[in-house]
Amino acid sequence: MSNHLYALLYRLRFTPRWSGTYCIHTEDVAQHSHFVSLIAHALCVIKKKIYNEDVDVAKVITLALYHDSSDAILTHVIAPVKRHESVKISFQKLKGIANNEITRMVPEKMVSEYLAIFQEADEKTMNIVGIADQIDAYCKAKIEVNKGNNDFYQIYEELEKEIQNLAIQQPCVRYFLENFLPSFFEKRLTYRYL
Numbered sequence: 001m002s003n004h005l006y007a008l009l010y011r012l013r014f015t016p017r018w019s020g021t022y023c024i025h026t027e028d029v030a031q032h033s034h035f036v037s038l039i040a041h042a043l044c045v046i047k048k049k050i051y052n053e054d055v056d057v058a059k060v061i062t063l064a065l066y067h068d069s070s071d072a073i074l075t076h077v078i079a080p081v082k083r084h085e086s087v088k089i090s091f092q093k094l095k096g097i098a099n100n101e102i103t104r105m106v107p108e109k110m111v112s113e114y115l116a117i118f119q120e121a122d123e124k125t126m127n128i129v130g131i132a133d134q135i136d137a138y139c140k141a142k143i144e145v146n147k148g149n150n151d152f153y154q155i156y157e158e159l160e161k162e163i164q165n166l167a168i169q170q171p172c173v174r175y176f177l178e179n180f181l182p183s184f185f186e187k188r189l190t191y192r193y194l
Helices: 005-014 029-050 057-066 088-103 108-118 123-146 150-169 171-179
Strands: none
Touching: 005 029, 005 088, 029 057, 029 123, 029 171, 057 108, 057 123, 088 108, 123 150, 123 171, 150 171
């Protein structure tokens, strides 16, 4: 019997994000998941090495990689829709159903590992991934605005407020913003080739 999980997840590279919004640089869910994972890893390292916090880096990275897996079934739904009060609870249930379907696509002996990703993530792990998700959206919006795309201006302003509030609450976010984001938004990256 064939196990369809990775064939399904491979479709995330064909699942566009930001539907209904003009993008100068298109983005798919696989790209987004990659960058969320990178940012989540950075936040974990900052928490551990700068603030001496205990964090399970492997658990965070794994959840970050899989955090939008349900989009392979549901497609990508933009944040204002899935966060709207009239939809929020129903969408979470729908996402749970999709994740259960995904979990059933692996051999029985592997199911518990995937259940741990989709159903057993602790609040601290989910929080780090959620913050990384917002930072990635903020970076995307800033890039689009810097390229003159006014469709992202309101998105950027809203995300900047959220990110600044997170920076007040979470020292690791403030550290990330101060040490990594300034060069991210420069018009020209300066680095030396080997």
